[in-house]
Amino acid sequence: MVKTLDKVDVVTVGVGWLGGIIGAECAKAGMKVVGIERGKERSTADYLMVHDEYRYAIRYELMQDLSKETITFRNNRKMRALPMRQMGSFLLGEGLGGSGTHWNGHTWRFLPYDFEIKTQTEKKYGKDKLSADYLLQDWGITYDELEPYFDQFEKTAGISGENKNPFAGKRANDFPTPPMKKTPILRKFEKATSNLGYTPFMLPSANLSETYENPDGQTIAACQYCGFCERFGCEYGAKTSPEITVIPTALKTGNYQVRFHGNVVEVLKEGGKATGVRYIDTQTGEEFIQPADVVVLTSYVMNNAKLLMVSGIGEMYDPDTGRGTLGKNYAYQILPGATGFFDEQMNVFMGAGSLGMTIDDLNGDNYDHSELNFIHGASMSITQTGVRPIQTNPVPPDTPAWGPEFKKASIHNYSRTLSVGGQGASIPHKENFLSLDPDYKDAYGVPLLQLTYNFTEQDRNLHKYLTDKAKAIMDEMGAKTTVPGNPLSDYDIVPYQTTHNTGGTIMGASPDDSVVNNYLQHWEVDNLFVVGAGNFPHNGGYNPTGTVGALAYRAAEGIIKYSKAGGSLV
Amino acid sequence: MTKDNNGLSRREFLKTTGIATGALVGGGVLGSLITHNVTKDNVAGTGKNEAGGEHVGDVFRGRMFFTNVNEFNVLSEAVERIFPEDDLGPGAIGLGVPYFIDNQLAGNYGSNAKEYMKGPFFAGESTQGYQSRLTRAEIFKQGLAKMDEEAKKRFDTGFASLEGNQMDEILTAFQKNEVEMKGVASEFYFKLLRQATLEGAYADPIYNGNINMAGWRMKGFPGHQMAYIKEIENEKYMKIEPKSISSMEH
């Protein structure tokens, strides 16, 4: 028996950063909001024993329970897709705050170029820079239009940074808090990249440099550089996350409620409108319908796409014909880099998730690609996040992987190794997409999402070019031996890479080539909003959350407008 | 951005293990060092017992998973080859790695509790990762038995009584995927064994490995520290006495 609950103004599926932002903004505007979250409640009080690499970083304490749900993966359409049985390439979130609990906090604005990538590429390099197999398209919004929302996200989060990146889009305001401390390791990078003619600057960080009160009255503490940030919760409340910012803001209004242990299995619709969602209480097995005037999917890239697919909303992308938009333009990231082995020991175990310096000279279209066989690029950074002993066993090439030589070399090099890494944009390709798996199901009997992805020629060219640049930086930093990353071969779901998946529910200016408009309102079902990095028509050379946070503020504005006037917002 | 050094892909793993050149660490040197073997019969004064448990003061350390002493001995000798005692400090046995692995196999790790274990099962490409219907507990049981079997086949005696270089030969055969296993590739089992050894050497001591934080001390990792805000800008490398989260105070 399915039980139908009382109708609310807004229901969000999932309560991470984006569910939190939508919840807070709509609740502040007086709307009744329910967030349905499949995971459990948690707060800073749960992170007091968090300095435990084994439990949190290796065994993924805070992340998705894959026994309930995962995705299936294949490199191409000829391969049989198989389940990602263990967490690997990316780490999916679960529980209050989602991945916003255990993220690093690198908080970027995508480049103005990113939002108009097709137009700008064609203008500068002609129509044939890339083959027609690459699905470049503009986002249907410009950087300037999005700037106020970037500003709002950064103010809510209290981002620490310095406005010294010559390639960044124009900012109306400076960063809310000053940059983090510049350590000897960062200074090495600063000096080397300056010598090479680049422009280094402090990485914009959600690990705050000082105590900060945001416009909603929430206080975020100052970072202690404890070195347990990435994959961990912050026991100080110093890493901006949804559970210390937007969620308490939403709750304070009295208009917001989170329902935990609720796994949404379907978006319900009738006559071209969404009527609510159906979910399963994972503790009792009971089924509920939560009716709502507005349904908002904030369940991350993967489940946003999956829920639309299983609910039959929108036309599935077909790689043979190029028709359909749902599942199209999935993209990941390319990680060129180089590792340097030094003679001197450094305090590598100290740090913070976003403690770093970056150069943007090799990102986006910040350099001329006329003679290059790829577009876009990567931000190149050094980060000092606090390296942990289980995961960090750097050995020079030709060292055996076990036994006495390995032991000696890994211990010797643990505190003598640095890496420079790039986050490169993966450009969407017609053969890379999301769909539903025909064979495998989740714990609730719903098909798993299927990922078909491989690196392409463009990715390999970008990777090669930037790996050489990373090596040059590492050499200039004074490494005794520099080891460049291996050439890019096939995408492999096993080793961790980044949790920066994009696409599948892309935004744009027309229903012909996008799933949602630039308020993230579904083109076909106007009271349904889909919010996530799945909205990105292509991936960029940065971490996604700054940009998707801005889009969420834009979506919230749209939802509030819609609740008054209805209809299409564009 | 988040980058690890551990999650070597199979491809990279094979590359870094020197398989192409066949370069392998010479054995023998350490055979004589494994005298503190916790699994050998009663060593006077330490309270070690026949079952392989350890009772020192008010610390009771025992096996939660393995019931067979020989199996545990095979595991102990194998992990010591992977992470041997040397002039830097203890090896896997001295660090308690066999107990760490035993205890982990008895819990969520051993039963793959947070992993997708539904069928159907197909072998798949290496880029698709783990596709076995076996749990880690089952893989370890089978792998250790296979190592013993392989020892008897090649050297007429059980794995635990081999010379160091003979053990290395067998470990290498598993690493190179030259041994038939059921439902899993031997190279995968080897990778699991190697990874679990490093985990036991460097996890917080609350998990019964990294005894006395000796693994951390060798590496210069200070374990759980509340804050480095005062030291983070220092030019000088700092040696800090490590702390376990068991001593965490807020």
Ligand SMILES: Cc1cc2nc3c(=O)[nH]c(=O)nc-3n(C[C@H](O)[C@H](O)[C@H](O)COP(=O)(O)OP(=O)(O)OC[C@H]3O[C@@H](n4cnc5c(N)ncnc54)[C@H](O)[C@@H]3O)c2cc1C
């Ligand atoms: C280790 C790590 C480090 C990272 N570092 C950075 C960084 O430095 N900078 C950066 O920009 N980004 C970083 N990211 C990425 C960042 O965390 C994500 O972009 C961001 O948190 C996504 O927010 P979200 O709200 O879209 O999704 P999530 O945080 O994933 O939240 C979605 C929520 O929805 C819930 N949910 C999903 N499906 C359902 C369902 N069917 N029913 C009910 N609930 C459901 C989930 O349980 C989850 O809580 C990192 C990620 C990881 C894993």
Ligand code: SF4
């Ligand atoms: S490094 Fe800073 S932000 Fe990160 S967990 Fe430690 S105190 Fe918190």
